[in-house]
Amino acid sequence: MTKPLGSLGGLEDLAAQMVSIRQQNYAKPLQKAVYVFAADHGVTAEGVSAYPSEVTRQMVLNFLAHGAAINVLAKLHGVEMNVVDVGVDADFDRIDGLLHRKVRRGTRNMMREPAMSREEVIEALNVGLNLADDSKAKGHSLVAVGEMGIGNTTAASAITSLLTRRSVEVTTGKGTGLNTEALQHKRRIIEAVLQKYFGEAGGHTLPDPVDVLRIVGGLEIAAMTGFTLGAARHGVAIVVDGFISTAAAAVAFALVPQVRGYLFAGHRSEEPGHQALLDYLGLKPILTLNMRLGEGTGAVLAMPILESAMCLYNQMATFESAGVSEAKD
Ligand SMILES: O=C(O)c1ccc[n+]([C@@H]2O[C@H](COP(=O)([O-])O)[C@@H](O)[C@H]2O)c1
Ligand SMILES: Cc1cc2nc[nH]c2cc1C
Numbered sequence: 001m002t003k004p005l006g007s008l009g010g011l012e013d014l015a016a017q018m019v020s021i022r023q024q025n026y027a028k029p030l031q032k033a034v035y036v037f038a039a040d041h042g043v044t045a046e047g048v049s050a051y052p053s054e055v056t057r058q059m060v061l062n063f064l065a066h067g068a069a070i071n072v073l074a075k076l077h078g079v080e081m082n083v084v085d086v087g088v089d090a091d092f093d094r095i096d097g098l099l100h101r102k103v104r105r106g107t108r109n110m111m112r113e114p115a116m117s118r119e120e121v122i123e124a125l126n127v128g129l130n131l132a133d134d135s136k137a138k139g140h141s142l143v144a145v146g147e148m149g150i151g152n153t154t155a156a157s158a159i160t161s162l163l164t165r166r167s168v169e170v171t172t173g174k175g176t177g178l179n180t181e182a183l184q185h186k187r188r189i190i191e192a193v194l195q196k197y198f199g200e201a202g203g204h205t206l207p208d209p210v211d212v213l214r215i216v217g218g219l220e221i222a223a224m225t226g227f228t229l230g231a232a233r234h235g236v237a238i239v240v241d242g243f244i245s246t247a248a249a250a251v252a253f254a255l256v257p258q259v260r261g262y263l264f265a266g267h268r269s270e271e272p273g274h275q276a277l278l279d280y281l282g283l284k285p286i287l288t289l290n291m292r293l294g295e296g297t298g299a300v301l302a303m304p305i306l307e308s309a310m311c312l313y314n315q316m317a318t319f320e321s322a323g324v325s326e327a328k329d
Contacts, residue, residue, distance in 0.1 A: 001317070001319070003316070005327065011305070011308065014264070020261065022237070026310070030303075031141045032142045032143075033142075034070065034296040035135070035143060036063060036081070036083050036084065037086050038056060038086065038088050038147065039147075039149045040105065041151030041152055041154065042109035043107070043189070045111075048154045048185070049175055050176045055150050056148055056149055060092070069295060070297050074300055077301075077304055079303060082099060085098055085099065085101060086223040088106070103123045110215065114215045115214065117214070120214075121210055121217065121222050128222070128229070132236070136231075136236060142239065143237070143238055144239045144303065145299060146300075147245055147295070152221065153176075154189065155244075156273065159212055159213075160276055162212050166273075168194065169187060170273065172190055175292075193216060194216075206254075218244075224244075224248030225251045228259060232261075232262040241297065242269035242291070243271035246283075249263055250277050263281065263283060266286055266300070266301060267302060268285035268288045270291065270292040
């Protein structure tokens, strides 16, 4: 193509990965969708978030009213928006426009008991797997995975420490905006939870990924793990968003390593544990904008970069077709 060798940098790597995912379909336009998985977290009773847990319910209503950041970005970039209630602590029965997949009204408080039963984890995984089937049937070829759940950075940090074996200090940040003292409290809670169920420093053997979800996970995290597994099974390209959706993808990778080839990291979140997960997965973030919002915002922002990479690959002239001279040697 008419450019110095390697001059499109990371766009060339993105195009190469996308071609290997899309195979004979690489020249077709990408059909984009974002799935925002919402659920509540019992561990919020321990004072681990800067915001009250009712914000989960309120933000779901905001998504449906098109007022959230993800609505603005999805509309701008032509991305179909899907909001999934996997476990919000609210009665949404009569609400239109929401994908009703509630497994239970929030997880249990992991400080006292496992967040979920094994049956609940399997149900939440199946919510994601079934939505990935629906997404494939709708013709989506590029899906962003986002979430909403007050307290879910606590679950994601615990998952990250267990999978990557990094300390709670390294994997835990301020989430929605804790002060220094409250951050120390959050770290102590996570450490106590890991000690209680997994022993010193999270134990010596890697725990079963489904058990990790059951004990310290979240309903939306389990659903995102199922969705990631399902989309990869269907050969659909997946853009993970920030810390929490990447934690879900890391569990999917721990279960089925072949998932890795279908994953793109939309951005690098400000939440410090995100880098540990990106290292674990071997992913390079497309964008670094110091964001820490969630909702799928970083993933949707990266979609036009992926589309740009594919359009360059598909539409640029070659040295031969344009009559441009090649390098000297
Ligand atoms: O995407 C991220 O990296 C990210 C980092 C920090 C916070 N969040 C969002 O904030 C909420 C979780 O924060 P917290 O403090 O309640 O655990 C949840 O709704 C996430 O979408 C998201
Ligand atoms: C307002 C608000 C919006 C969010 N979107 C994702 N997580 C969030 C957390 C809060 C608090």
